[in-house]
Amino acid sequence: MSMPRPSRPLRGITAAVALLALGAAGCSDVSDAVDSAKDGAKKVARQRSVFSLAVGDCYNPNTKGEGEEVLVEIVPCTEAHAGQVVADFKIDEGSSYPGDDAITAIADKRCPVEAGKFAPDTWALPKGVSIFYYTPTKESWATGDRAVTCTYNKESGNFTGTLKADANALKPAQSTYLQGSNAVYDALWTNQSEKDTVEEDLPGYKAQAKAVAAALDAHLKGLKGIEGTEVGKLREQLTKTAAHWKTAANAADADAFYIAYDPAFTGIDPNKTVAARKELGLATTVPADDAEVWAS
Numbered sequence: 001m002s003m004p005r006p007s008r009p010l011r012g013i014t015a016a017v018a019l020l021a022l023g024a025a026g027c028s029d030v031s032d033a034v035d036s037a038k039d040g041a042k043k044v045a046r047q048r049s050v051f052s053l054a055v056g057d058c059y060n061p062n063t064k065g066e067g068e069e070v071l072v073e074i075v076p077c078t079e080a081h082a083g084q085v086v087a088d089f090k091i092d093e094g095s096s097y098p099g100d101d102a103i104t105a106i107a108d109k110r111c112p113v114e115a116g117k118f119a120p121d122t123w124a125l126p127k128g129v130s131i132f133y134y135t136p137t138k139e140s141w142a143t144g145d146r147a148v149t150c151t152y153n154k155e156s157g158n159f160t161g162t163l164k165a166d167a168n169a170l171k172p173a174q175s176t177y178l179q180g181s182n183a184v185y186d187a188l189w190t191n192q193s194e195k196d197t198v199e200e201d202l203p204g205y206k207a208q209a210k211a212v213a214a215a216l217d218a219h220l221k222g223l224k225g226i227e228g229t230e231v232g233k234l235r236e237q238l239t240k241t242a243a244h245w246k247t248a249a250n251a252a253d254a255d256a257f258y259i260a261y262d263p264a265f266t267g268i269d270p271n272k273t274v275a276a277r278k279e280l281g282l283a284t285t286v287p288a289d290d291a292e293v294w295a296s
Contacts, residue, residue: 047071050134053149055118056164057085061153068137080158083132087114087150097141103148107133109190111150116186119163120170120178123283125152126159130289173226174280180219184268187215198254198261205257206249209264213245216268226280234276241267269294 193204244264251257
């Protein structure tokens with residue numbers, strides 16, 4: 001988030017632009033100019049501080065891409081919009097600003113997990129929607145700002161409707177599957193080492209493998225209570241995959257880790273879950289980002 005700062009009232013600017021438009025337009029264009037002025041006035045009236053965003057709010061950023069934002073346009077979720085707030089939480093890092101990198105690392109780790117509670121099935125999200133977040137700046141931290149606001153945003157174009165899943169719409173088997181599956185991929189990405197190679201950080205990669213193995217064990221426990229031929233096949237396959245992750249977690253050296261990691265990583269390829277998801281009545285199109293990772 002960026003600090004609120006004095007600015008020229010937008011409503012006044014919009015009114016001036018509208019008057020100029022009316023003066024320059026011919027009679028046949030007056031109606032269009034009036035409609036344009038009304039749209040501009042509506043947008044101004046919908047401006048809200050990023051500090052006041054609440055979970056569930058649908059909005060349009062006033063800037064493109066990454067960067068500091070002071071105001072956003074809050075809109076009804078039934079209208080076209082570029083983003084929706086899906087979670088928020090506060091950072092507990094003491095009185096001193098922890099730094100941009102530390103703040104980003106916290107948001108990178110927490111936002112996907114928190115967003116999963118709002119929209120459990122990421123496969124059902126509109127195409128092109130990704131996680132973004134508003135975080136404290138050094139200046140806002142000094143005023144007591146500790147909030148991280150997690151959002152789903154579409155970098156290009158808009159979408160309509162809320163992304164919030166209706167808890168009552170999911171069947172118990174679907175909820176159990178999604179909870180376990182999401183935990184596996186959360187464990188994979190949130191425990192990713194910052195080093196590019198295993199040789200540089202074998203303990204870090206082993207810790208990641210241990211976390212994924214534990215998440216798989218929990219997922220398998222949940223799958224035991226779900227009936228279905230395809231779910232059964234997936235359970236058998238993931239049982240073997242979990243064993244590979246456990247082997248990687250206990251690797252004596254980098255070479256041993258690589259040998260176990262290859263079948264371990266391949267074993268959680270999202271494409272291998274499509275048949276089971278179809279059987280459960282869940283979305284079956286692998287998100288583009290995930291498809292790219294496992295295709296490489």
